[in-house]
Amino acid sequence: MxxxxxxxxxxxxxxxxxxxxxxxxxxxxxxxxxxxxxxxxxxxxxxxxxxxxxxxxxxxxxxxxxxxxxxxxxxxxxxxxxxxxxxxxxxxxxxxxxxxxxxxxxxxxxxxxxxxxxxxxxxxxxxxxxxxxxxxxxxxxxxxxxxxxxxxxxxxxxxxxxxxxxxxxxxxxxxxxxxxxxxxxxxxxxxxxxxxxxxxxxxxxxxxxQGIRWYEISVHGEETHAGPVPMALRKDPVPVLMHVIELVQAIGRTDEDARCTIGRIDLSPGAINVVPGRADMTVDLRHPNEAALDRMHRQLMDGLEALRQNHKETDIDGHLTWHSPxxxxxxxxxxxxxxxxxxxxxxxxxxxxxxxxxxxxxxxxxxxxxxxxxxxxxxxxxxxxxxxxxxxxxxxxxxxxxxxxxxxxxxxxxxxxxxxxxxxxxxxx
Ligand SMILES: [Zn+2]
Missing domain, CATH: 3.40.630.10 (Zn peptidases)
Structure with missing residues (x-):
C-alpha cells in the first residue's frame, strides 16, 4: 500500500x-x-x-x-x-x-x-x-x-x-x-x-x-597621469580588460549549459584622474560536463595567450585558484x-x-x-x-x-x- x-x-x-x-x-x-x-x-x-x-x-x-x-x-x-x-x-x-x-x-x-x-x-x-x-x-x-x-x-x-x-x-x-x-x-x-x-x-x-572552476586574472600596466600622456603611449590595462570580459562572455555563450561569471573587477589605484596600473578580476566557470569544462578552460587560457601577443604593452596573468569536479x-x-x-x-x-x-x-x-x-x-x-x-x-x-x-x-x-x-x-x- x-x-x-x-x-x-x-x-x-x-x-x-x-x-x-x-x-x-x-x-x-x-x-x-x-x-x-x-x-x-x-x-x-x-x-x-x-x-x-x-x-x-x-x-x-x-x-x-x-x-x-x-x-x-x-x-x-x-x-x-x-x-x-x-x-x-x-x-x-x-x-x-x-x-x-x-x-x-x-x-x-x-x-x-x-x-x-x-x-x-x-x-x-x-x-x-x-x-x-x-x-x-x-x-x-x-x-x-x-x-x-x-x-x-x-x-x-x-x-x-x-x-x-x-x-x-x-x-x-x-x-x-x-x-x-x-x-x-x-x-x-x-x-x-x-x-x-x-x-x-x-x-x-x-x-x-555542475563542475566549478575559479580564476584570478590580472592585467599589469603602468600608472600615469590622465592628462599629459597621449592614448597611444599609455600602458593602460583597461582596454585589455575589456577584451578579457568579451572573451569570458563568449565562452559563456558556447552552449546553453555553460555559465561564466565575472564577479569582481578592481582597478588600482582607483582614482578618477589616474590611468590604472593594474586591473584584477575573478572568473567563475561552470558546466555539468567535465569535458566541456576542460574545453572552456582551454578557451580561456588560449584567449589570454592571444591577448598577451596583441598587447605587449601590458602583462597578463591568469590562473586557476579553486575547482570542484x-x-x-x-x-x-x-x-x-x-x-x-x-x-x-x-x-x-x-x-x-x-x-x-x-x-x-x-x-x-x-x-x-x-x-x-x-x-x-x-x-x-x-x-x-x-x-x-x-x-x-x-x-x-x-x-x-x-x-x-x-x-x-x-x-x-x-x-x-x-x-x-x-x-x-x-x-x-
Ligand atoms: Zn541548502
Whole structure:
C-alpha cells in the first residue's frame, strides 16, 4: 500500500522552525553554531526524542537520527540536509530536507511499516559557509573531503573559531565525524533557481551538479597621469580588460549549459584622474560536463595567450585558484525519483544543480541523489524564499517513496565511480 506524508504536520513544523531566529523581514537567521542554530537543533531533537529515535552526534556537530530496521546490520539509508541559514536566510533552504526527512520517519511509524534497513536522518553542520568557511563543512569532514583540524581552526568575523563554538555547545565530547557505512543518500531541497517554476514542474529529478572552476586574472600596466600622456603611449590595462570580459562572455555563450561569471573587477589605484596600473578580476566557470569544462578552460587560457601577443604593452596573468569536479548522481536512485514522480502524477523534469550541496560531498562515498521542488521566482538566501505547501508535500512524498524503496531493498547499490582525487580519499579510509 502506498504511504503518504502528513503535509500539514510538515508545514506546521517548517513554520515553527522558521520562528527560531525569525527576522523582521519574514526569514530566519540561524548562522552555523550560533545560539539560534543551537535552538533550532534543540527544537528538532525534541521532536525526534518524542518519537524515541536513537540520536548520535559527532565532533563537528553533525546529528544522526536513527529509525531502526529489521536487519540491524544492514547499511542504513541516509537522508537529510541542514538547519543552518544565511544571515538573511529563508524558511526552506536546508530545513525542508531535514523536516521532510523527519516526516518520512514519522509516516512510517504511524503506518507501522517495518523496513529491512535502518534509516538515518542527518543534519549537517555549517552547510552555508557564511559564518565559517568553507561551506558544506560537516559533510565535507564526515566524507573525508575536508580535514577536521582545518575545519576546527576556521574563524568567524569576530575571531571565534569553530572549535571554540563546538566546545561551548558541548560537541567536543562527541566521536570523530564519520559517514555511516550507508546504502545511499537522498536529499530533498528547494531548487534555488527559476527553472521548475517557469516550466510548471513540481519535481526536479536531479542528475548531478555542475563542475566549478575559479580564476584570478590580472592585467599589469603602468600608472600615469590622465592628462599629459597621449592614448597611444599609455600602458593602460583597461582596454585589455575589456577584451578579457568579451572573451569570458563568449565562452559563456558556447552552449546553453555553460555559465561564466565575472564577479569582481578592481582597478588600482582607483582614482578618477589616474590611468590604472593594474586591473584584477575573478572568473567563475561552470558546466555539468567535465569535458566541456576542460574545453572552456582551454578557451580561456588560449584567449589570454592571444591577448598577451596583441598587447605587449601590458602583462597578463591568469590562473586557476579553486575547482570542484562535476558531480554525477546514481542512476538507480535517479530512476527511483523519476518513477515516484510518475506514479504520483507529478510534473517533473531532469535538472542539474547549480548550487553546491552536502550531497556533492556524500556522492563521493555512497550512491547519492537529490530531489528538487520549485521555489517562488527562484529566490533563495533571502527572506522572500517560498515553496508552496503543495510542492513541499509532493517533494516529501517522493523522498518517502525512494527511502522506502531503498530501505526495503536487499541488495546494495554499486559504489560511485570516483574521480582520481576521491579514489585516493576513499583509499585513506
Ligand atoms: Zn541548502
Amino acid at each position: 502506498r504511504q503518504d506524508v502528513d503535509g500539514e504536520r510538515l508545514w506546521r513544523r517548517l513554520m515553527a522552525m522558521a520562528e527560531v531566529g525569525a527576522t523582521a523581514e519574514g526569514g530566519s537567521c540561524r548562522q552555523s553554531l550560533s545560539d539560534a542554530d543551537e535552538a533550532g537543533r534543540a527544537l528538532f531533537l525534541a521532536w525526534c526524542e518524542a518519537r524515541g529515535y536513537e540520536i548520535r552526534k559527532d565532533r563537528i556537530g553533525n546529528l544522526f537520527i536513527r529509525r531502526p530496521g529489521r536487519n540491524r546490520d544492514a547499511s542504513p539509508v541516509l537522508i537529510g540536509s541542514h538547519l543552518d541559514t544565511q544571515p538573511t536566510g529563508g524558511r526552506f533552504d536546508g530545513v525542508l530536507g531535514v523536516l521532510a526527512g523527519l516526516e518520512v520517519l514519522e509516516t512510517l511509524d504511524d503506518a507501522a511499516v517495518e523496513t529491512a534497513r535502518p534509516i538515518d536522518l542527518c543534519v549537517w553542520t555549517n552547510e552555508e559557509g557564511c559564518r565559517f568557511q568553507p561551506a558544506m563543512m560537516g559533510s565535507g569532514v564526515a566524507c573525508g573531503v575536508l580535514d577536521l583540524e582545518k575545519a576546527l581552526s576556521a574563524r568567524d568575523g569576530a575571531g571565534t573559531t569553530l572549535a571554540d563554538e563546538l566546545v561551548r555547545l558541548g560537541y567536543d565530547r562527541e566521536a570523530p565525524p564519520r559517514l555511516p557505512d550507508s546504502d545511499c543518500y537522498i536529499e530533498l531541497h528547494i531548487e534555488q533557481g527559476p527553472i521548475l517554476e517557469a516550466e510548471e514542474k513540481t519535481v526536479g529529478v536531479v542528475t548531478g551538479g 562535476v558531480v554525477t548522481f546514481d542512476g538507480v536512485l535517479i530512476e527511483a525519483v523519476r518513477a515516484s514522480a510518475r506514479a504520483r502524477q507529478l510534473m517533473h523534469r531532469d535538472i542539474v544543480s547549480g548550487a553546491g550541496h552536502d550531497a556533492f560531498n556524500v556522492a563521493r562515498r555512497v550512491p547519492t541523489t537529490m530531489i528538487f521542488v520549485p521555489c517562488r521566482e527562484g529566490v533563495s538566501h533571502n527572506p522572500r524564499e517560498y515553496a508552496s505547501p503543495f510542492d513541499v508535500t509532493a517533494g516529501a512524498n517522493v523522498l518517502l517513496d525512494v527511502t522506502l524503496a531503498r530501505s526495503s531493498a536487499s541488495t546494495s547499490l554499486p559504489l560511485p565511480e570516483l574521480a582520481p582525487c576521491s579514489r585516493r580519499l576513499a583509499a585513506d579510509g
